[in-house]
Amino acid sequence: MGSGEWCLQKRDSLRSDSFSGNENVPETGCLSIIVLGASGDLAKKKTFPALFHLYCQGFLPPDEVHIFGYARTKISDDDLRNRIRGYLVNDRSASPSEDVSKFLQLIQYVSGSYDGAQGFQLLDKEITKHEISKSSQEGSSRRLFYLALPPSVYPSVCRMIRKYCMNKSDLGGWTRIVVEKPFGKDLDSAEQLSSQIGELFDEPQIYRIDHYLGKELVQNLLVLRFANRFFLPLWNRDNIDNVQIVFREDFGTEGRGGYFDEYGIIRDIIQNHLLQVLCLVAMEKPVSLKPEHIRDEKVKVLQSVLPIKDEEVVLGQYEGYRDDPTVPNHSNTPTFATVILRIHNERWEGVPFILKAGKALNSRKAEIRVQFKDVPGDIFKCQKQGRNEFVIRLQPSEAMYMKLTVKQPGLEMSTVQSELDLSYRQRYQGVTIPEAYERLILDTIRGDQQHFVRRDELKAAWEIFTPLLHRIDNGEMKPIPYRTGSRGPAEADELSAKAGYVQTHGYIWIPPTL
Template sequence: MGSGEWCLQKRDDLRTDSFPGNENVSETGSLSIIVLGASGDLAKKKTFPALFHLYLQGFLPPDEVHIFGYARTKISDDELRNRIRGYLVNDKSASHLEDVSKFLQLIKYVSGSYDAAEGFQLLDKEIEKHEISKSSQEGSSRRLFYFALPPSVYPSVCRMIRKYCMNKSDLGGWTRIVVEKPFGKDLDSAEQLSSQIGELFDEPQFTELITIWERNWSRTCWFFVLLIASSCPFGIATTLIMYRLAGWLCLSYYCLKLHRNMLIKKNIVFREDFGTEGRGGYFDEYGIIRDIIQNHLLQVLCLVAMEKPVSLKPEHIRDEKVKVLQSVLPIKDEEVVLGQYEGYRDDPTVPYHSNTPTFATVILRIHNERWEGVPFILKAGKALNSRKAEIRVQFKDVPGDIFKCQKQGRNEFVIRLQPSEAMYMKLMVKQPGLEMSTVQSELDLSYRQRYQGVTIPEAYERLILDTIRGDQQHFVRRDELKAAWEIFTPLLHRIDKDEMKPIPYQTGSRGPAEADELLAKAGYVQTHGYIWIPPTL
């Protein structure tokens, strides 16, 4: 589940650092990674390439790891490997052809249904063979199930795993389950899905977990819901935490007094310059708000708006994120603009009369002492004029502007998440020369230039590795998931009932003109004539 990273768990109890005996849980030994839905588009394009890059960097040692693909499609091991190969061999891995071949040999395929015992019993036998071949010591067997599947099959697959594929007591170790977003379609469906899966892995399993760990056993099951956005890398996104909490300048920037005097708006943007591209049937079921805004952009908003946590422990960070979400006021219809790009319904998998938005601009308002009166604008869309994900903080105009700078645009702090990861401050400087005139420029930290030779991991790599390590910082609790859905469910229901219609917009444009008008009403001033150019190496 894209961009983000959700962990459903008991809020007050399921804390890794509070588990009795948690220090005895092994993070070494036999590791079986099972990709469910292995023959699908997501697994080929994202999951397997992420696993390959982790393998290249030494995080998946071949003497410990085996990868299993599971799906209904009846193909052989070699057929699956050949399907994956083309997504591993690219510009990044052209010099690793031998590594590609070695990695593919770690993959074995098992075919079976998602709701019948036979396939999962066979899968369990194959996993056991791997564990035995690695001579796993007691308590050192690890199983990670990655769901590259639609949410409709989550409950049945979880039942099969719970009954047939959990770690056996003679090997112990852990079982962790990772699912892709979207997790439900609204508050009720998300809560229902949480309860269905929670009956198998969450609260009942946790109750058993305390007793088991007190006996120095390590049979555990974690349930992670990942909100992974392939276009929203978490390396620089989580730099927000460091930016927010370290350094006098940054603390001053977030000081309440300065904030009320200086900030005018915060804009969180996710743009794609392509349409649904063969995923029309899937996308039409969810739309841009469920696909991007309710999860990925809302997570970024939390990192931007949260207060300083007690510590950097995952639970303390998530406590502050939940407070932000619970402070968001109900969304007003007049502060929403929906769009649908022309040609979207030409996709044969999309219903002819589809009302699904492919573009949305939504203004959220946080009702607390720090952010009262500051609009947070979330904007996402497909088939636009550019591809980027960024956070844009715009400052108010300087009182008594004797240099007449307003016509050139406001000062802004921009965090570019992708592409060309960077943080830069747009500000007015003196135009070189003898005249006393101003020009807009920037103070620029471009990652590609500053950190040459350093690989910035893709979101899927980061979050899969965190799951293996048991690092829950990028995952979200059940109460956070509930709060996120509470914000958007009323709006989504109005859209589903056709009470709100998307406005047509041209492919390759900025989206509907009404969206820019909404931004202007919220106090946003566009900069004309200035374009940030990423530095070249």
């Protein structure tokens, strides 16, 4: 079966969520995708390009899909199309201008406020007009609302959608909303936001998007762990010494200083992206691939995490961060953090999970490093060269490789570090790896919540980090200055070493070239 046939079969097998009232009714109605915040950066750079690539791959048939942009800015349909056009063609898309033009013609713009009835009544009128034009049976249509907006307006926007823009009945149709992070700033604000949205929509209608869960290598984690026999006996505290989950950027806040200073690196990266990856690395095998079974196991991991100790945290702030005029002169916001999490269960007792993220560092990458324990009785005296590591490179240059010790070619019995390497660019030539947003939007249309954050999962994540974040916010913990273009504070490497991580010297993985 070809990949296109599989996609169609998979799509047809997925029915509407519980709000539809009848899971056996095929999804035959037209699909309206509404991007709220359509004139903002997120919509232009991520949401609309993702929709365009889905369109080019045949997942958004023009005979049944229409796209609406909604924002406060008073512009015309053509103005919005012109704003988007330049973001649709990039280095992975050689689509002819004809495809771009056809896609842009699917987009219509409606202007209105985020807390007033008039704009949403007009939006509903235009959506309904489209549904009638497609001869869609009333109640069978599908409405997907993508909130490319700051969380502060989620409650008012959701109230307006609920009151004025819902699918009118339950003949196989549905209404779903996609909300972007940050989901609050701590446990209380997250719970308040969840309650406000939860009063308006059922949980199966809410898709809390974390784009890391849409990345190809993150989605591969369950397959790697549970479909390969040789990983099953090794994936535990008897064999694994420590796990590092790392996010590094080689640039600073770049004009986002004011926004970033409200949140900091822990809220921006660690509490969501890296913690979600940790769940997939650490979770037990679910009883099936049903979304709820997978998310149940992720919640169990989060509930097993012990309180974070201050001595197992290193914070940093790069020199020059406060030179940004939008950043307060005495900002205590960390741009770098290393945090050690410990999971109190049978599989992971004693294994530190080292979460590390930072801006303005010496490289750009995101990866998982599973470091195994030393070989007992080392007859080759090669422990100084480094340990076995299984590395999953999430971005850039997606790859998986196992660092291992081999004999150096030649007449002498000397050893050297090398790797067994699966580099996607070399192994899967001609295969385009989809962007995370493409995959997640398609999952939303299909009604598959596996790669979205459930409410109890979100609560458990905030319970882990809120005490630490409050200590930082209150000035009880101070970031250490570090140079732009460095590895971050030296104290972070010292903490990792103290936790048991052994850095490999004299070896570096080089992505293969075609």
